[in-house]
Amino acid sequence: MTGSAPHDWDVDAATAGRLQQRLAAQVRLRDETGGTATVAGVDTGFEADGTVARACIAVFSWPALTPLTRVVGRCPVTFPYIPGYLSFREMPAILEAVDRLAELPDLLLCDGQGIAHPRRLGIASHLGVWLDRPSIGVGKSRLCGRFTPPAPDKGASAPLLDGDERIGTVLRSRTRVRPLFISPGHRVSHAAAVDWVLACTGRYRLPEPIRAADRIASGRAR
Numbered sequence: 001m002t003g004s005a006p007h008d009w010d011v012d013a014a015t016a017g018r019l020q021q022r023l024a025a026q027v028r029l030r031d032e033t034g035g036t037a038t039v040a041g042v043d044t045g046f047e048a049d050g051t052v053a054r055a056c057i058a059v060f061s062w063p064a065l066t067p068l069t070r071v072v073g074r075c076p077v078t079f080p081y082i083p084g085y086l087s088f089r090e091m092p093a094i095l096e097a098v099d100r101l102a103e104l105p106d107l108l109l110c111d112g113q114g115i116a117h118p119r120r121l122g123i124a125s126h127l128g129v130w131l132d133r134p135s136i137g138v139g140k141s142r143l144c145g146r147f148t149p150p151a152p153d154k155g156a157s158a159p160l161l162d163g164d165e166r167i168g169t170v171l172r173s174r175t176r177v178r179p180l181f182i183s184p185g186h187r188v189s190h191a192a193a194v195d196w197v198l199a200c201t202g203r204y205r206l207p208e209p210i211r212a213a214d215r216i217a218s219g220r221a222r
Contacts, residue, residue: 040105041209073097128186135185
């Protein structure tokens, strides 16, 4: 399912940084989500005292957002915790989950960053480029960039900037709740990333596909 691997995972931080810079050059920030029939949430938790990553992919139909399938992948954690290198800890488990899918979802919503990343390759961008699938980063907190807080109403937003470059959107997904940090991962524009997140969000702060994946990845649902 995952095809030929762009790189190995047994690398040090310096090599990982160079890989991120190389893959970031392949990211496309234009909307290529036409014909979407399935949307998946992707999230990763840890078990065995943090030595094993447990990833869940929860696939929903679009536009009905009916749950279709959920798969789990597990892998030993081999990369240390270093901010900005999340994908090197979590993606091996995510790819194990991908291999359990009958077919790839049309759009991936990832718990984490897309291009809102120091080297413009957060986990959503890394996974999107690896699978060549449209992907969006849905961060619960800011990794980098500056912003003016958006208005308190649902749908209010503000650009997330690094210097003069827009790297994402700070989005209020519910009225008077902490905003989300939305950034394109791959094959999605800034505007489309926000539209997709809002369209997949119901009564809660997080989009429904990510909520479903989080419950299993975090161990709150078995």
